[in-house]
Amino acid sequence: MLALDWGTTSLRGARLDVQGQVLEERSFARGILTVQAGEFPAVFETCFGDWMQAPDALCLMSGMVGSRQGWLEAPYCACPAGFAEIAAQLAWVEPGRIAIVPGLCCEMDGIPNVKRLERIPDVMRGEETQIFGALQLLGLQDALLVLPGTHSKWVQVRAGRIQSFSTFMTGEFFALLRQHSILSRTLPSGDTEFDDAAFEQGVTLALRGHSLLQTAFSTRTLSLFDRLPATALPSYLSGLVIGEELRAQPMAVGSSVVVIGSEALTQRYQKALALRGVAAQCLGAKATWTGLWAIAQTLARPN
Template sequence: MNVRTLLAVDWGTSSLRGAWLDARGQAVEERSFARGILTVAPGEFAPAFESCFGDWMQRPDALCLMSGMVGSKQGWLEAPYCTCPAGFEEVAANLAWVKPGRVAIVPGLVCEHDGLPDVMRGEETQVFGALQLLGLQDALLVLPGTHSKWVRVQAGRIQSFATFMTGEFFALLRQHSILSRTLPASDGAFDSEAFDQGVTLALRGNSLLHTAFSTRTLSLFDRLPAAALPSYLSGLVIGEELRAQTLQANTHVVIIGSAALTQRYQNALALRGVPAQRIGSEATWAGLWAIAQTIHPSLLKTV
């Protein structure tokens, strides 16, 4: 890409973030809005974008790349999935252009396991950014969240990934199961000892369908205080996710996400004897910048 300023946008289901990046890819200014795609009516994405970032896009050399659910069927413009293995070149060649040469959406990725498809939108950009920031070509990465993604990268290309509905299962158990009658109204302060206890039980257990009930029985017999139960249940579901992973003794994991959540995963991985390092939201900006550098110049003619 020619030296141009970049508006990097992460437009997800519940939030909208943007960063104005300079010619070196450094964030000059950031903005955040409670304007996830679910708050935008069909046909209103262009006005919503203009109200949030129109002033930044007034520069004639400005380029905007967006990642996340904005490229889904419910978003501004559907960006078809790229098939794994996929790297910067494949992603940059399959951008969905909202405004040719000016505004584009990064495609998500699809891979298959045993004939079943798995997809991601937005996480691929974070992975590419982490690779750039850490100088890696080969890596195992996890992106915790409502739907956690475990991603394997070789030679700078995402080879495969797997989704685990960990955060969603926690929410369902926390709010809608028999366990919710035992748990306090709010999660309160994080209890690392209770969390570790939950992880340890999950790692040596056979199924979350069995271990989850211990959240109720430990409370019933006063073996855990009520305030510690949310942390314990969090440890159970995260531990179940880790139990499903094939992790060798020399495996090193990169965790991408919020500070609080990546810290929990780092603690849980340590209980499996697996070292890990954490990286935050800066991965998204680095990923969009790196993708922008791969776009063929013929696609960047301003119209």
């Protein structure tokens, strides 16, 4: 089978054998933002046509490809939602051959007695697949998970079902501050080496409870007064935003969190969680492929 993670900015695919092991992986800068309506079949054919030659080829996709701006809109499943609900609500692009995994929606408590804001909706697309893959890989039924990134997701799983989740615009805030704010004049313009100490100092300050609106400005003043060298500032700022994200989570000291993401990001979160007294179990892209493979196993196939 072919497993696809088709997101906003990238398109990644893996060819899996019957045991779910990865035979080959490919990655393209063809996120859905680069694809015009109607062009999805052609992009798919160009990138993965050769892998779909076999007569019983099956392709499952997750991510923003199932949004209104994607190939085919796959309506959200409402939380709480388990693996079985997701697998039963695939949106078929070509029946029996190409399908999209639905995203999830949930509602968090908003403002009591204000009708239109009593409950505030949240959404995910793609992360649900990584989560069920991770639960299977780790043999877990109950967990708190975080999927860090542009829009980090914090996810509560109980008895194998996703109960609720919430989105934090952590990666996007970092990029906005890094590239478009007054801080961009102080921070070095190119990439800098990761500065462990400065990152941990940023996390520590954020965990002390100051608002990000205030701590972000310290990136500028610490530089103005030569307290931190310019090369340390990006790591310090990264620590401030990730620390703010962690501060907002109800986690007990001594508890454990599953972190799913790239190695660079999961390592940062592991360091930051340690400063909060919380252990991390880290997983990478494998969670996506395992999740899609597990969904494929639920389908009654001709062969």
